[in-house]
Amino acid sequence: MLVKGRKVAGRGEAMAAHYAFGPLEDDAIIKHRLLTRTTTTRGEPPLKKLQKKFTSFALEIEKDADNYGDCERLAKAFLQELTTFELPLLKSNAVIDANLREKENFNELKDEINRQILQAQADIEDLKKQLEESKIERQHKEECEAIRRLIAMQPPRSETQKVITELEKEIAMLEAENTAGSRTLEPSQETICTFVACGG
Helix, strand or coil, X not given: CCCCCCCCCCCCCCCCCCCCCCHHHHHHHHHHHHHHCCCCCCCCCHHHHHHHHHHHHHHHHHCCCCCHHHHHHHHHHHHHHHHHHHHHHHHHHHHHHHHHHHHHHHHHHHHHHHHHHHHHHHHHHHHHHHXXXXXXXXXXXXXXXXXXXXXXXXXXXXXXXXXXXXXXXXXXXXXXXXXXXXXXXXXXXXHHHHHHHHHC
């Protein structure tokens, strides 16, 4: 026994779609259905159906014949069509109201998000300033640490004071020697000057 099966597209297999209308026609059909409130593709617009029922009823009333039964039947048909026409309008009004509320909620949410964005931008600017201040403070600390290391590398103050005292003693001795040397040179210079003056 041979069983025919329908091939189902698996993963990676493309299955060609066959539609009665193309994508461009779909948009036009959907727009037309929304505007005319038609539920089927080839259906008659509800307003046109309502107009036909009303016209039939009005024409029947204008007849001179004894046609109360027909008038009543057409009146009921017209009222039923009117109710059928009115229900989608009520649904549409409910949808419109819901959409307006949704839009209002969306606008409130959008305003809140914009407010949060502005707050976040202000926070970012504050954090940038804090970061710059922290960088400067860190740089100062690094400079202070470098100076502290230089100071730590220097000998203790007592040793430096000893060296200074010894240098001061040396300077005093050199000044004393300089003064003594100057006194020794003064008589020699006077002799040379006298000799040069006498010889001249």
